[in-house]
Amino acid sequence: MGMMGSVFLIPIFAQTFMGLTATQSGYLFMPLAVAFMIASPIGGRLIGRVKPAYVIAASTFVAAAGLYFFIGLDPRSGPAAIIWPLFIMAFGMGFGMSQRTNLIAVAVPTSEIGVASSVLALARNIAGAFGIAIFGTILDNSADSHLLNIAKNSFSSSLSQGLVNAHEYATAVGLMELKAQVDAYSTVFVIAATIILIGGFFAFFIKVDANKLTHEHEVTVE
Numbered sequence: 001m002g003m004m005g006s007v008f009l010i011p012i013f014a015q016t017f018m019g020l021t022a023t024q025s026g027y028l029f030m031p032l033a034v035a036f037m038i039a040s041p042i043g044g045r046l047i048g049r050v051k052p053a054y055v056i057a058a059s060t061f062v063a064a065a066g067l068y069f070f071i072g073l074d075p076r077s078g079p080a081a082i083i084w085p086l087f088i089m090a091f092g093m094g095f096g097m098s099q100r101t102n103l104i105a106v107a108v109p110t111s112e113i114g115v116a117s118s119v120l121a122l123a124r125n126i127a128g129a130f131g132i133a134i135f136g137t138i139l140d141n142s143a144d145s146h147l148l149n150i151a152k153n154s155f156s157s158s159l160s161q162g163l164v165n166a167h168e169y170a171t172a173v174g175l176m177e178l179k180a181q182v183d184a185y186s187t188v189f190v191i192a193a194t195i196i197l198i199g200g201f202f203a204f205f206i207k208v209d210a211n212k213l214t215h216e217h218e219v220t221v222e
Contacts, residue, residue: 034087
């Protein structure tokens with residue numbers, strides 16, 4: 001929920017506030033795939049050597065840190081402000097991907113691995129769909145809240161002098177709305193990072209029979 005719900009909003013931010021096209025915003029996600037490719041084999045080599053709960057928790061904490069780095073995004077940000085946090089987040093998630101999948105293999109009989117993997121994928125997809133809906137709602141509500149707060153604390157010299165300049169008034173309102181929307185994205189990323197941190201904490205409670213963590217039960221994720 002935390003990852004999909006927040007990452008879904010990044011292309012929207014890039015196109016709406018940074019002026020990028022859909023293709024250009026897509027290019028920003030290419031390092032994400034590279035991070036997965038690098039991190040997944042590293043995590044896979046730790047199977048049977050390091051307790052899965054520790055690897056999964058560590059990978060989740062790194063992913064949360066990557067999302068948290070998005071709080072500094074603003075319309076003046078360059079591509080690096082999106083690429084590096086995405087890379088860090090993907091590296092964290094990829095680092096624990098093999099361990100997560102391997103736990104499915106050791107938790108069920110061999111004949112049920114296919115069904116168990118399908119249920120895992122279903123859970124991820126459902127969580128992602130809920131995350132997109134929930135964080136989209138949070139973004140809208142947060143933008144309204146920030147706008148009210150900014151408007152309450154804003155000051156216009158022309159209005160205070162009894163003068164009404166339509167252009168100046170429209171500019172002021174536009175700037176307040178822009179600030180409110182940018183702050184709303186920061187709020188979303190903070191909430192997403194917090195949710196993922198909570199998930200990392202619960203990863204410490206994962207229990208698995210160490211005797212089952214043998215190479216014959218490993219599942220390779222391609």
